Amino acid sequence: MSTTSLPPGPQQSLPPSLMSTLPGAYYTDPDVFALEQRRIFESMWFCAVRAADLPRPGAFKTVQVGTESILITRARDNSIRAFYNVCRHRGARISTEESGEVKRAFQCPYHAWTYDLDGRLVAAPNLTKMPDIDRVAYGLVNVAMREWLGYVWICLADEPPSFEEDVMGDVRTRLGDVAHIDNYDVAGLKVGRRIVYDVKANWKLIVENFMECYHCATIHPELTEVLPEFADGYAAQYYVGHGAEFGAEIQGFTVDGSSGLDRIPTVSQEQDRRYYAITIKPQVFVNLVPDHVIWHRMFPLAADRTVVECDWLYLPEVVDGGADIDRSVELFHRVNTQDFDACERCQPAMGSRTYADGGVLVPSEHHIGLFHDWLRGRLSD
């Protein structure tokens, strides 16, 4: 809403080593969150579900995107379709389940308006008495959809922004070239483990945490053991195209540095024994290591609550062969828990009067300022 006035930035001048963060209210104010829902989550491409989670026609998932509930399904022709989860008759939710499967149609439980998997209105009580109801015009409302890297991305904007510039652009910015992620064949991998974290923190605290490694040596002992250069506080996200190298005695990206799983064969020589991290704005984090990919999707639900769904992706033969992935998963599961605990520790303090002007960023965190500039840009105008 244009009537929302954004919290002002800090007034005092800072020593050159420091930059200010966003003011505390950005992390607590429901009006700021409402503006973010509209200007960010309902306007940009949003990574919603893993395509393989819709294995058959009629399988569906519902996801919260900004203020909207979106129903994503697979149609008879195997294409993926996304709709607003809103009945065209009088607005009942078509599905209140997070996932499920219908045989051939979605039926509203209120008055039984019935929609096929393409969203078309196929039946309703007395429908033949109302031949002037166009079955497409009164079908479920479509949402723009793209499939990339094995994920379904949707966009609620009337005119979606360029997927190539926005989504692929973020990968290019981090890795230097989109081709570098193609080497990991992310679409061809299979979910070996999925963990859902319900984090009592603002989504931006999670983004900021993921962007910096100033905290790594303090809260991530296992990760710093595997990636010793993280002890200097500079995250893999500080540089373009830089992958953090595994320590000399480290055999694989596992909780104890023991060897990992089968290496993804198309990973290049220079990507071997390295860890890359990417943020795809506004809600995706990706970690690339030679034998797996860790893919996080954030679902911001309130100013102080964010659900993070994290997939550990391996070669299909690794997952189907029943290989033991526990030590592999455990490393980043610990990292996630350590990070989200830190975010939850910050959240209650965001409303403190001493944090009204926000905190400060040290030089190894200054690149987070770019995220703040981006955010302010999206919320203003």
Added chain:
Amino acid sequence: MIPACPLRSLPRGEAFRLDAEPPIAVFHTEDGQIYAIDDTCTHQDASLADGWLEGCEVECPLHASKFDLRTGQVDAPPAKLPVRTHRVVVEDGTIFVIPSEAPANLPPGVGVRPQGAA
């Protein structure tokens, strides 16, 4: 004998709704049979031509009662009464229906001005 539609405009697996009084649904099954039954479900005003054809049965699109195309019998509630079946003749590539003379089992309110509230 009422002309319904050309045979070639009704592929297997599809239905045609004949705007008679009351309307009639003509089905072309996957194994090539043609059947005609009353189009209106006996439970509520739903078009069975919009339903799901499976073998020799059509499932009502609203509440899933199934009607046998050969006998008109219903398998399970909420619909309780059968639909009428009608004879079908194909001549010179056209499907004709000979409407049954039996009284139709129409749902409440159909053919009458709808009224009342839940």
